[in-house]
Amino acid sequence: MEYRKIKDEDEVRDGAHEDVEKSFLLSVPDSSLSSGGETRIDIHRTKAKWKRKSVVTLALTILTSSQAILIVWSKRAGKYEYSVTTANFMVETLKCAISLVALGRIWKKDGVNEDNRLTTTLDEVIVYPIPAVLYLVKNLLQYYIFAYVDAPGYQILKNLNIISTGVLYRIILKKRLSEIQWAAFVLLTAGCTTAQLNSNSDRVLQTPFQGWVMAIVMALLSGFAGVYTEAIIKKRPSRNINVQNFWLYIFGMCFNLVAMLVQDFDAVMNKGFFHGYSFITVLMIFNHALSGIAVSMVMKYADNIVKVYSTSVAMLLTAVVSVFLFGFQLSLAFFLGTVVVSVAIYLHSVGKMQR
């Protein structure tokens, strides 16, 4: 009972209950393992949770890598004919719709209860717009950073996100990473950057001071948005993820609606909302929506660290798949980066056991 209590406190405080449970099971003496049915149920539950965590992580990896491939594909097919803001709005709407459909099925099966009802309190809902605002500010900054860095340089600086996520994860969620896991995180950053090196990469070293500051601020905003989303979702562990998603995405819809009206009001009014949509546009919207949901699921059942590893692997996968789809050439730097990222993943899992 004592363990259960500690576990629940942990769950509420930082959502790390899976790891606590795992390490508890690892350190439990043999005798108590065979003492009753409860421990066996615990093992079963841990396995189920581990499976769920793996499935959502795998889904995120596949969706993210196919997302990049769709972008390359759409670029090859020509420039965007549709207005990007309508597409973003559609993505948020689709996510809301998917969450509602999932909720409908759950209500039918389990009935409406405290955890899965859609109605909410101001106390619960007041924090939900914050990640959306953070992303908005970050996206606005994005227009200004290109005064200091070119696009490939920005891709390289974006790897600062990995470090900022780790640091904010530690500070805000107060979750500990072992020393080896920190080493792995540094390697992940270095490996991802190495994999993206090309003959023009050295230009990024000439980035002026303002460019560095903006890149760091953007990395912090992006990291903070991710970590804050995890905090919101994990704050109420028993709350159904589809309800939490619904509220996240409703605010996403609002902000994107405003962005659409500000930026593309005339275009939408004159040419129509769906002007220029093609099959690939629809595919991209579906992909973005599902990726978004996968991100939420990873935040709920795993954490930001897993998300960062997952999207890093997706980046490497995209490059490999692009060799077959678009005849891309892989560089030596890509191979070296992949080796370093692979070792980082290995060390992250080894480091977990040792903390």
Added chain:
Amino acid sequence: MEYRKIKDEDEVRDGAHEDVEKSFLLSVPDSSLSSGGETRIDIHRTKAKWKRKSVVTLALTILTSSQAILIVWSKRAGKYEYSVTTANFMVETLKCAISLVALGRIWKKDGVNEDNRLTTTLDEVIVYPIPAVLYLVKNLLQYYIFAYVDAPGYQILKNLNIISTGVLYRIILKKRLSEIQWAAFVLLTAGCTTAQLNSNSDRVLQTPFQGWVMAIVMALLSGFAGVYTEAIIKKRPSRNINVQNFWLYIFGMCFNLVAMLVQDFDAVMNKGFFHGYSFITVLMIFNHALSGIAVSMVMKYADNIVKVYSTSVAMLLTAVVSVFLFGFQLSLAFFLGTVVVSVAIYLHSVGKMQR
């Protein structure tokens, strides 16, 4: 006493006695630490050994990095005017002379005994020419590999030495590396290669099959020579290192004399042995001789793994020093490689405690 016995067996078998001693001291209960003077002496001895190990490693790092800088310097000063084989012969002779001088001082201080006398048995000395032969074969192969790879590509392929040394160290010396230390070794290889990347590096991926085979064979020869030297030196731990060096270098002198006569007999006869020697040539000969002795010391008091880390760090140091000396530009790849190598060094030391 039991521990002492185990320790000595270990010392003879694989020379890993420092690590055994260290881990013993780490795992010893507090009560026994204060039980008597012997343990305190052990701690003192471990510290002294650790200090000696650090000093020889540091010496090797500094000598190796200044070696590369001297090469750049001599290249800037113009092409080699002297015959390389005479210089190599001089290096071996100088190493012999230094070993003899060191021995003379020891004889004066401690007298001649079993461990420091120069006379030897066929059984002891028969294995000493083997490393020299291996290096000779490797150097001969070096002329042929350039049919398949260019010089910068060869520099990159030479990093295979790191992996081959690790593998042969494991197989031949039967010393264990922990999983984290293996991961660190893979990172060291990837990091060193990354640090050397330039815009032409991708050409190495077009190396034909024969080129890869030769590069791997050369890496194995070089790794084997290093590991075999360690085996020879560690086989008789109580034997004075200067005696062991003397016999290693005598064979080195013989082989280099043959090489000189075969390649440069006419030049030496017509222009004289020291033709074309400059101040920098003499500096390079001294540097090579001292580096060679430092390598032997590292083999005696540390191991091939430490040697590989030391020379890798030297490679990075050379690049940094070259920025100040020759105005070299450091690339982003160099920074990333340095980060990966630094993490590898950290993980190697962390991994030691966990094996």
